[in-house]
Amino acid sequence: MTYLVIKALHLVAIMLFVGGMLVLALALKAYQKDSLGPDMRQQIIRWDRFATSPALGLVWVLGISLAVMGDWFPDTWLHLKFAIVLLLSGLHGTLSGRLKSEKPPSPTSRLPGLALTGLLASVPVIIFLATLKPWL
Template sequence: MIYLSIKALHVAAVITFVSGLLVLALCAATGNLVTLRATRRWDRQVTAPALALVWITGLTIALMGHWFGAGWLTAKLLLVIFLSALHGALAGLLRRAERDDTMRGSPVLRFAAPTVIVTVGAIACLAVLKLF
């Protein structure tokens, strides 16, 4: 029962984190300074804590399942590290934009939202199918 509770908490935290990450990506892509403060506040109060909870519950589940060393988990962890880094880049961009009142982001970050969707799809496939 504890395993299933942790897994449910993990899934809820993932949904919260991914939705917040998509909001960050869309705000960075549009360069809309009007929504910038609300987006940054949401990120600090909801998205960032959800990311911490994703890591804590995910590592707990991996320990409980004895999955460390499995190829699918290694690949999944690499993708989660990538999403965590993307979150940091987007949060930093919005923090600088709020400070300077200008959006000067990398053109690559315009593709952050579709990248998040594709990466989350790959993570879900790895976690559910456990192919290798």
């Protein structure tokens, strides 16, 4: 029962984190094009501080708890999953920092588009690894 509760909370935290990352990437794209109002930017920064960032912390804590319960630390699939989540964590910090910056990213910056692509490509890979736990 405890495992299932932790797993459910982990999934909720993942949904909040991924949703927040999508909002950050799209907001950064709008900020880049100077079409994000200052009030909306502040609301998104606030959402990131009080929802997305704590969700990321929960993703890590609950994910590590599940890995301990499942005794999966020697498994290669988990190492790959951790590496991808670590990259997404760094991407979150980059997006968050750029949105908080008073100066919008250069109009030629590819960061917002690459962030969206990276996020949308990473999530299915993580789901595949966590669900199938393949022998790699």
